Amino acid sequence: RAALDEALPLLPDQGVVDAIVLGFTAAARLRAAEDDLGTALDILSEGERCGTQREFQRLSLSLLAERALLLARSGATGQAIYTAESAGIIRKSASTGGLVGDRAARLYARLALADGESERARQLLAPLLTHARHAGQRYKLCELLILTALGEDLGGNEAGAFNALGEALELGSVESYVRVFLDEGAELHALLRRWLKAGGTAGQKHSAASWAETVAAAFGSDPRQQDKDRTALIEPLNKRERQILALLNQGLSNAEIGARCFLVEGTVKWHLHNLYCKLGVRSRTAALRAARSHHLISP
Numbered sequence: 001r002a003a004l005d006e007a008l009p010l011l012p013d014q015g016v017v018d019a020i021v022l023g024f025t026a027a028a029r030l031r032a033a034e035d036d037l038g039t040a041l042d043i044l045s046e047g048e049r050c051g052t053q054r055e056f057q058r059l060s061l062s063l064l065a066e067r068a069l070l071l072a073r074s075g076a077t078g079q080a081i082y083t084a085e086s087a088g089i090i091r092k093s094a095s096t097g098g099l100v101g102d103r104a105a106r107l108y109a110r111l112a113l114a115d116g117e118s119e120r121a122r123q124l125l126a127p128l129l130t131h132a133r134h135a136g137q138r139y140k141l142c143e144l145l146i147l148t149a150l151g152e153d154l155g156g157n158e159a160g161a162f163n164a165l166g167e168a169l170e171l172g173s174v175e176s177y178v179r180v181f182l183d184e185g186a187e188l189h190a191l192l193r194r195w196l197k198a199g200g201t202a203g204q205k206h207s208a209a210s211w212a213e214t215v216a217a218a219f220g221s222d223p224r225q226q227d228k229d230r231t232a233l234i235e236p237l238n239k240r241e242r243q244i245l246a247l248l249n250q251g252l253s254n255a256e257i258g259a260r261c262f263l264v265e266g267t268v269k270w271h272l273h274n275l276y277c278k279l280g281v282r283s284r285t286a287a288l289r290a291a292r293s294h295h296l297i298s299p
Contacts, residue, residue, distance in 0.1 A: 008043075012050040012053075028044045044063045044064075048064055075282065077111060084111075113150055113154060116252075121154070122151045145168035174207070192216055193216065237275065245297060248287065249298075254272070
């Protein structure tokens, strides 16, 4: 916090966009980790203004996407989409190419993952993966492979998830990428641990397994152990939340849950937000993991 407080006022005068993005993003994530979401969003908005004033479009787009993701990870996916679309990052722009199209596709793929829409996420990621391979964009390719792994895992395709993660790890081992893995948080950490426990996938290079250990160590403690350490819920689940949790466990989307429960999708999201708060998590994957640790659903 002290280092960031000293650096933040200096960032607008920097000439390297990546340095400005990293500084504002780190400051915002620190505040969010301390449950000060309002300040985190204000910090990102200030960074966006800096990008607009200096005509650094990539800076503004990167911090806008980060702001939308913070909202989605706090359970406010609808507000995240509104924030993006109000700034011109609309869903249909994901197919237009260029800087805005690329940012839109990656953002909406992440929002789809946050909303449990694995197929939608994979559809958005597929053309980006092809382009990154052809263009030799190694860092972006690694990021897209990680998101693809999360999408495959969310859709119940563990083999596909392991293959994508293994390729990302091989690339990461060559380029010494760490942050791109850590950015995806607890869901990727849990998938990485499972990949290691399974011994990776057939045909993966030894370098992938070695780098997986490096990344796992950078993450810190095993999230499954954190789940075991939780001895009680913040607050008991009500009947509706238990019903929605059971449907989540079946892999249903928000729209499908709404149809089953005779609820509009916005109400489903409201119940999910309350459910996440009670379980102490920020996504459906983490909610299912926490629910299993509390024996609320079967493993």
